[in-house]
Amino acid sequence: MDKIIPLTSELLVSLVSFAVLFVVMWKFALPPITKMLDERADKIKDSLEKAEETRVEAERLLNEYKEQLAEARLESSRVIEQGRKVAETMKDEIVAKANEERESILARAREEIQGEKRVALAELQASVADLSVAVAGRIIGTTLSAADHAALIEKYVAEVGSLNEN
């Protein structure tokens, strides 16, 4: 029975020690620790909320960009299509103009050639007549009368002319 009666000194020492420890913990050690625990809990909560906000914002931006991209694609294909059409019409116009020009150049060239040809023929006729008369005079040895002369030339020219006409 004596064993379970505690020593008075031990009772007092343990009570005083506990009281001192309690004051130290309560006033000095625990406040910074519990403050930090609460602060961290708040900080984590804040960070999570902020992360969620950022995620939503990012998603919104992504959607916006996707929309803009799709719009830009549409726009660019529209522009290309338009460009192709313009080019097509321009090509047609150019080709038509070129054809026209070619026709007109050809026609002019043909006219010029015709004119040159006519002049050349006339000159040819004149010199051929003179030449023929001279040659014929020499061969025959006689001089033709003026009347004969003229008749001959006429005949010749008519022949040459008919030749030329073909």
Add this chain to the structure above:
Amino acid sequence: MENLGPAVTKLLEELNPFAVLGTGATQGGELAKNAVVLTNYSFFLIVAVALTAIFFLIASRKMSLVPKGIGNIGEWSVEFVRNNIVLDVMGSEGVKYLPFIVTVFFAVLFNNVLGLIPGLKPGTGTLGTTFAWGIMVFVVYNWIGFRKSGFLGYLKSFLPSGTPWWLIPLIYPLEIISHFLRPFTLGVRLYANMYAGHIVLGVFGIFVVMAASALGPVTAVVGGLSLVMQIVMYAFEVFVAFIQAYVFAILTAVYMNGAIHAGSH
């Protein structure tokens, strides 16, 4: 084998408190109950309490938002008591009493663990400490009860709700007795666990020494097994040191919680 009796007697004597300061009048070889002395248990109690204070003071000065080092251990320790004892038992109302319960838990824990170092004694290994703390818990929780519910209100709350009037004379004294037993059960539970742990370790130690001093085929086996058992029991005592601190603190929380809600049933 004939040495076992004296060896165990010596072991038990070894566990008796003795004065390291002051001269205690002795009664039949033991300290007088009212001797003004500092016992070996009280000495290690002061050491353990000082270590507790130093640990938490250092830890609390090393707080950082990203937990690390000793600050992290301090935080984790407080968070453990807050979540697993205070919030679990008392809910958010109990946070007010966190400093008291943290102090109870770590005072008991540091003492229990310090006593596990060979040659040292746990401050909680003597009835002087455990009774004192049990009575202290008793006073604190009843004080809270009287403050919360008023003197008569708190006294009335000892009756379980729905008690028939004719059972009151029987139930009421029983409830009062059960309350007055609490400080003693708190004290004896903790003391007995520490005391028994040291006896178990001591007895296996005696076996090992006796086997070694009379070495033979049988004693080698017995001594070897005892050594293994001593290591196993030592690990178990580490566990007990923690569990008993936890039990002491959680019962403190339970009693306080009962006192806080005394008026509401």
